[in-house]
Every structure is written in structure tokens, then in C-alpha cells.
Amino acid sequence: MTVPAGRAGRWTVALAVLLAGLAVGWVSWLAFGSGAGDERPAPSQSPTTELTSGASDANDAPGFAGVAGSGRSSPPDPASLPLTGLTVALDPGHNGANAQHPDQAGALVPDGRGGSKACNTVGTSTDAGYAEHAFTWDVASRATTALEDLGARVVVTRADDEGVGPCVDVRGGFAQAVGADVLVSVHANGSDDRAAKGFFVIVADPPPVVDGPPRADDAASSERLATAMVGALASAGFTPSGSVAGAISRRGDLATLNLAARPAVLLELAEMRNPDEAALASSEEGRQRYADAIAAGVVAWAG
Numbered sequence: 546m547t548v549p550a551g552r553a554g555r556w557t558v559a560l561a562v563l564l565a566g567l568a569v570g571w572v573s574w575l576a577f578g579s580g581a582g583d584e585r586p587a588p589s590q591s592p593t594t595e596l597t598s599g600a601s602d603a604n605d606a607p608g609f610a611g612v613a614g615s616g617r618s619s620p621p622d623p624a625s626l627p628l629t630g631l632t633v634a635l636d637p638g639h640n641g642a643n644a645q646h647p648d649q650a651g652a653l654v655p656d657g658r659g660g661s662k663a664c665n666t667v668g669t670s671t672d673a674g675y676a677e678h679a680f681t682w683d684v685a686s687r688a689t690t691a692l693e694d695l696g697a698r699v700v701v702t703r704a705d706d707e708g709v710g711p712c713v714d715v716r717g718g719f720a721q722a723v724g725a726d727v728l729v730s731v732h733a734n735g736s737d738d739r740a741a742k743g744f745f746v747i748v749a750d751p752p753p754v755v756d757g758p759p760r761a762d763d764a765a766s767s768e769r770l771a772t773a774m775v776g777a778l779a780s781a782g783f784t785p786s787g788s789v790a791g792a793i794s795r796r797g798d799l800a801t802l803n804l805a806a807r808p809a810v811l812l813e814l815a816e817m818r819n820p821d822e823a824a825l826a827s828s829e830e831g832r833q834r835y836a837d838a839i840a841a842g843v844v845a846w847a848g
Contacts, residue, residue, distance in 0.1 A: 626696025627844050633697045634725035636716050636801065637685035638732040638811075639668035639678035641706040654714040657803025664712035669735025671823035680826050681731040682706040684814065687836030688731070695840060700725055717804025727770065727846070728809035729839060730801050733817045733826060742819040743786035744778050746771040747811040749802035750795030766808035768793075770846045774810055777842035781834055783814075808846075812839070 623629040643650040644667045653661040668677035682703075689699045700723045702716050711719075720728040734741075748767045775792045779785055785792035796802070802809050814835050815822040825831035 623696055626694075628692060628847060629696035631697045631727070631843075631847055632700065632723075632725040633692050633843055634700050634702070634720040634723065634728045634807070635685045635688060635692075636702040636719065636728060636730035637678070637681040637706075638730060639666060639676075639681065640703055640708050640710060641676075641678050641682075642709050643667045643678070646709045649709050652712070654712045654800065655804070656798065656800045657714070657717060658797060662713065662798075662800060665710045669733065669817050671817045671827060672820075673823065673827070675817070675823070675827045677733045677735070677817060679706060680733055680815075680817070680832065684832050684835045684839070685731050687833055688729075688839045691836050691840035692843060695844060697843070713800040714804055717801045717809075718806075720805055720807040720809065725807060727843065728801075728805050728807050729770075729774075729843070730809070730811040731839070732811060732813050733815045734813040735817050737818070739818050739820065741786075741788065741816045742822050743784040743788075743792070744775075744815060745786040745789040745792045745794055745813050746774050747794045747796055747799065747802065747813065749799065749805070749809065750797050766846075767802075767810060770808050770842070771810050773845035774812060774839070774842035777838045777845055778814075778835075781838040781841070783834075783838065786813075 643665050650663065650665045650667070652664045654664050656662045668681075670676045682705075685701060689701065692699050700719075702711055702719050716730065717728075719725070734745075748771050749764075771793045775785065779792075799811060802811055815826045817823055817826055826835075
């Protein structure tokens with residue numbers, strides 16, 4: 546995306562305001578607690594942000610969910626918003642019916658490195674049963690609203706939390722297929738060690754190999770995006786992983802990243818089997834903080 550002259554200053558101010566809001570949310574969290582004991586959302590819970598089909602030509606791309614819209618009738622002046630002109634692709638990891646359709650979810654698809662891997666997986670869950678697919682769906686829905694409030698157009702890889710897939714190769718090709726500028730895939734980790742905690746961000750290593758003209762800026766821009774996400778999450782009060790240097794992991798086995806021809810990251814926002822982070826992920830306050838941090842990370846990268 547080409548940055549219009551004079552916007553950098555406004556973006557810096559907007560990012561500062563957003564980060565200040567994140568800090569306030571963190572203080573509120575510490576003061577009032579997570580509320581996790583009262584909330585046990587079912588894996589198929591409804592999204593907090595309505596997804597509307599037919600709202601954009603994104604729906605012309607087969608296998609894609611379309612555009613997420615918040616339904617606001619009177620948006621603010623786009624010229625004053627830091628993400629005006631930017632299209633963000635959000636990929637909520639996994640899906641609610643993957644476990645019920647193992648043959649479909651287990652079908653082999655290209656991995657972007659000359660091999661193959663399963664279409665999709667079930668994902669992890671907290672010890673209390675709150676599923677990763679429900680967590681990623683809710684956070685992505687909240688992040689959609691936060692990003693739209695900052696002027697971005699948002700497209701989402703799946704339309705609900707009740708289906709199967711899409712497959713990881715489709716998720717990887719989603720951003721370029723719908724004309725998005727950046728891809729953010731939302732996940733949570735499930736380490737067997739209950740003491741493991743902290744977020745980390747994954748980028749493709751080696752850089753993606755794609756058909757057509759090379760995009761020489763993608764690898765460097767993905768690294769910048771990862772750095773921006775680490776900074777935004779840390780500024781929001783989340784703990785970086787102690788087992789991943791700099792909270793940035795570089796992997797060559799993830800098709801979603803391998804097949805992305807746009808700057809792309811995969812976020813492991815929490816360790817869902819760690820009691821403290823499970824409580825955070827299971828609470829509305831916690832998920833809103835994660836969503837706001839994602840939006841702040843995109844602003845920092847775009848600026």
C-alpha cells in the first residue's frame with residue numbers, strides 16, 4: 546500500500562490513542578478480574594460481529610467468506626482515519642465442525658513447499674472445554690470492528706463458527722484472491738506443559754514462493770508486521786513467550802503463511818492450557834483486549 550503524504554503524523558497520533566486505550570483496558574482487567582468463572586461459551590457461540598454475504602466482490606472468490614461488516618450507518622470521515630484505503634484479511638483459525646467431519650478436515654492439500662498436509666485441524670481448548678476455534682472466531686469478530694473503526698476494509702476467511710475449513714491452502718491464498726493488503730491469522734497455542742505461557746508470532750521461513758511477479762517486500766514486511774504485533778500485544782499487557790526468542794518464530798511448515806503472497810503473520814495469542822491465560826481467553830474482557838491489540842499492531846505496521 547502507498548502511504549499518502551502527510552498521513553504518517555495522523556497515524557502516529559491514532560496509534561498512541563489506541564495504545565492508551567489498551568492500557569486502560571488492562572488496568573480495568575487487573576481491577577475487576579476476568580469473569581471467566583461465570584462464562585463458559587459453547588464452541589458454536591454466535592459471533593459478536595455480523596458477517597454479511599454479498600457485501601463485496603470478495604464473495605466472487607470461491608471458498609471465501611466475504612466481508613465482515615459492523616452495520617454502522619454513519620461512519621466517521623474516512624480521511625481522518627489511519628487505516629483508510631487498507632484492506633485487512635483476518636483468518637480465525639480452525640472451525641467449529643472440523644471435529645465432526647474428520648475425512649473432510651483431514652483431506653490432503655498443498656503445503657506451499659512442494660508437499661502436502663491436512664486441510665485443517667480441530668485446534669486446542671482450555672481444560673474447561675473452551676475451544677480454540679470459538680476463541681479465534683470471537684477475537685477476529687471483535688478485531689473486525691476495531692479495524693473498521695480505524696478506516697480499514699476487513700475480509701474474513703470464514704463466515705461463521707459452525708462449518709469445516711476452509712483448508713489451509715485456501716486460507717493462505719485468501720488475501721491476494723480478494724485484494725487484501727495484509728493477512729493476520731488468529732490462533733492460540735496448546736502446550737502440554739501447563740506452566741507454559743505467553744504469546745508469540747509466526748512468519749514464514751523461508752519466504753513464500755508464489756506464482757507470478759515476485760513481491761520482494763513481502764518477507765521484510767511480514768517481519769515488520771510480526772514486530773509490530775509483538776509490540777502491540779506487549780503494550781496491551783500480554784506476556785511474550787519465554788520459549789520463543791523475541792516472541793517471533795520462523796517456520797516453513799505452515800501452508801497459511803507459505804501460500805500468502807502478501808505480508809502475513811500467524812498469531813499464537815495465548816497458551817490455552819495455562820490456567821491464567823485460559824481464564825483470560827475465556828473472558829469477554831480478555832478477548833476484547835486481544836482484538837484491540839491486533840488493531841494496534843496493524844496501525845503500527847501500516848504507519
